[in-house]
Amino acid sequence: MSGTGGAAAVAVLLIGLMIGLTVAQPSLDRALTDLKDARESIATEIVELKNTDMELISTFHNDTTSVLNLTIGNSGSSVMELSDLDVLVNGTYAASGPVGYLYPGQTLTLSVKNVTDLRSVKVVGPWGISVMTSTIGRG
């Protein structure tokens, strides 16, 4: 009977191991899926970031109307979401982009009103990429 006891004990242990692995399987599966998603998302973001670029084509300030006109170009190869654009004038947040998209090669003109004592313009885009200038056309 001691042989039977040993065999039964081994069986119970094996069943326990199987139950343990079965219980753990969904958690492990979820963890692996989370990691896989995160890695895929990072890889996609790196490619997107490399394909994203913009330029500040012209900056013109009308001294009479105090309106600043900015022409921003998408010089990358991916589509930019306009709402991702933020404009800082003299270090102060001045405007965000409208709703829509800026396709590669296209330009966008943004107007900022009530700009006085203009010193610098910074435009921040997707992923935090930015362009700035302190060379401003006046008229």
Add this chain to the structure above:
Amino acid sequence: MAGTSISELIFFITAILVSSAVAVTLIEVIDQYAEEISDEASLMEGEMRSRLMIINDPLYVTYDASDGNLTFYLKNTGTGDLSRDDIIVSANGTTRAGAELWVTQLGGGSVWKPGDVIEVVFRVPGLEEGNDYHGWASTSGISEKGTVRGSSQSSLVFRIREV
């Protein structure tokens, strides 16, 4: 003979009890280990999704000299939501958080989504134009389930512009 049977029966029952206890412990250990791996994966995903950037013009960071209020603009440049409650900012060695900050989400909304910019005004006395200062900001990421996951930090060397 009867004594032998009883002792074997006791041995059998003991073996079953001990192995059952070991099996239950095994189940708990494996389950706990799996949960920890899952938490780590979730945390790592949160770290990867959470990114914050101070987008101020470094040469002209707005500073109100009358009350010592400095303004940072923080942009969510990641792919997940960020926490507005966990924002910590620092400039010239002065660190502020919680009720010491005036936080405004530019463009409205109550959730700090990817692409959104937050204006953070905090008190840093004694800054002067022309001097170089070091500042940083940090916050936590928010998972899709609404729990805090991961964190992000951004730093900036800057000069102020008095307004």
